Amino acid sequence: MSDVAKSTVTLGLIAAVCTALVATTWHLTRERIAANQEAMLEQSLEPALAGLFFDGKVSGSRLVIPPPHGLPGRDPVVVYRVYRQGEPVAALFAVTAPDGYAGPIRVLIGVSFDGGITGVRILEHRETPGLGDRIEHDRSDWVEQFVGAAIGTPPLAAWRLKRDGGEFDQLTGASVTPRAVLGAIRGTLTWYGEHRDEVFTEGDRHAGQDDTEVDRHGDVDDVDSQR
C-alpha cells in the first residue's frame, strides 16, 4: 500500500473509533440530558409568570407547534397554557431566536391573555461571557424592561433597541444579542395577537402523551444543531 493510502486508512479507522465513542456517550446521556433540560425549563417557567395567579401545573398544559409556524426560529415551539379556574390567563412560549451572536438563543416568553409580557427568561445561549450573557436574568435586569410591554405599548415601530431608533435599552458592548432576543419577543407577540384563540382552544389535539415525544426530539435536535 502506498503511504498515502496507509495514512488514509489509519485516519479513517481512528475517526470511526472516535465517532463510536461519542455516539455511545451520547446514547448513554441523552435521556438524562433531555430530562435535565425539561427540569430546567419547568424551574424557569415560574419567573416568567411574575405577578400572575394561576392553578395547576404549568408544564401539564403543553402544546407543541411544529414548524413552519410563523413564530421565531425554525425549531418546534413549545407553548404552556396557564389557567385560573378554567379561564386562560397567560401563555408561555419557548421560542428560538435564530440570530444570536454565537448561535441560537432559547427564550421563554410569558404573555398574558390580553397580550402583555408577564416575564422573559433566557433558557439557553452561547453568547459571549461578560457581554452578551447579560441577557440572563441572573446577570442583569435587562429582561425586566419587557414586563408589561405589548404590541401597541409601545407601538410596533418602536419595538427596537434605542440604538436602532426604538424604545428598548441595549447592552453595552453587545448589540447582536439583545437585538436577537428583542426580535424573538416582538415576533412572538405579533404571532400571538393573530393566533390567540388557536393557542387556547385548538391545541388539545396536540396535547397528551404523544407530544412529549415530539418535544423531546425537538429539544435534542436543538442541542445537536449547536454542536
Next chain:
Amino acid sequence: MSRGAFLDELRTGLWRENPGLVQLLGLCPLLAVTTSFVNGLSLGVATLAVLTASNALVSATRHWLRPEIRIPIYVLIIASLVTCVELVFKAWFPTLDRTLGIFIPLIVTNCAIVARAEVFASRHGVLRSIADGLGMGAGFALLLAGLGLLREFIGNGSLFARLDLLVGGDASDGLTLFDGGWLLALLPPGAFFALALAVAGKNELDRRRHDPRRAKAARPLRRRNTGIAGRT
C-alpha cells in the same frame, strides 16, 4: 513499569513540570474560570479526565501514527473526548455545565493536552502515558482549585461556596468568612495576580530546597523553566 517510576511521573506533573506553574500552558481556562473553588476544581477534573484518556489513546495508537497525520489524529481524539466529557457534564452536573459554559468545550484548545500527546504519549508506553496524564492533569486541577480558592476567598469572602454543584446535596454557600470582598480578585487582573503569586511561590520553594544558603541572600531568581515555544 515500576511503582517508583509511576510515582516519579506523577511528581513530575504535580510539581517539577506542572503545566500551569512551570510550562505556563492552558492559561486561558486557568485564568477565566478560577473565580471560585468549585469552578476551578470542576474544570480541573474535566481536564484531568481528557488529558489522561487522550494520553492513553495516543500512546496506544502511536505505532500507526505517521508523522504527517499525527496532528489531525490528536485533534480527532481530543475533540471526541472533550465532547464526551461535555455530555457527561450536561447529564450529571447540569448547573455546573451552565456555569462553566463554553469553557468545557474549550478544553479542546488547552495546549497542555496536545503538548503532552506530542512530547510524551506518542513516545512512551500506555502505562507511563497514563501516569503522565494523571500527574499533569492533577497538577493542573490542583492549581485551578487553588487559584479558585484564593480568588473566591479574597474576592467574595467565602470558601467552598456551592460545592453542592459538584458533590450533590443541598445548596450551600460554604463558609462565609466576611461579606463583600475585594472585587478585583474576581476580575481578570486578579487571575493574573493570583497566578503570579503561585508561580513566585513555587520558584521560591524550589530555590530554598535546592540551596538553603542562597535563599537567604536575596539574589535574583534564576529562570528555571524553559517552557515550550509557540504556546497559545
